[in-house]
Amino acid sequence: MANSMYFVQECPTCGRGLQIRVEYLGRQVVCQHCRGKLTACDPESHRYSGCDEAESLLRRAEELLRDSSRQMSASRRAAQP
Numbered sequence: 553m554a555n556s557m558y559f560v561q562e563c564p565t566c567g568r569g570l571q572i573r574v575e576y577l578g579r580q581v582v583c584q585h586c587r588g589k590l591t592a593c594d595p596e597s598h599r600y601s602g603c604d605e606a607e608s609l610l611r612r613a614e615e616l617l618r619d620s621s622r623q624m625s626a627s628r629r630a631a632q633p
């Protein structure tokens with residue numbers, strides 16, 4: 553049984569490819585080149601919710617959309633006599 557599975561992720565700080573063990577998915581790891589911190593997440597499988605940055609961005613976009621549509625309908629209602 554292969555117990556050392558790696559995936560390659562690009563470091564957001566120095567842009568170099570990092571070999572990260574699958575067991576570190578969703579955890580914060582340190583780049584071995586620049587020592588920058590990053591959250592390990594496999595870009596090919598978004599099943600791992602460790603990428604909460606993207607998730608919170610999505611949630612924020614959803615909220616903004618909801619707010620703007622609410623404002624639009626409100627102003628539309630106000631514009632009508």
Ligand SMILES: [Zn+2]
Nearest residue numbers: 563566583586
């Ligand atoms: Zn780096």
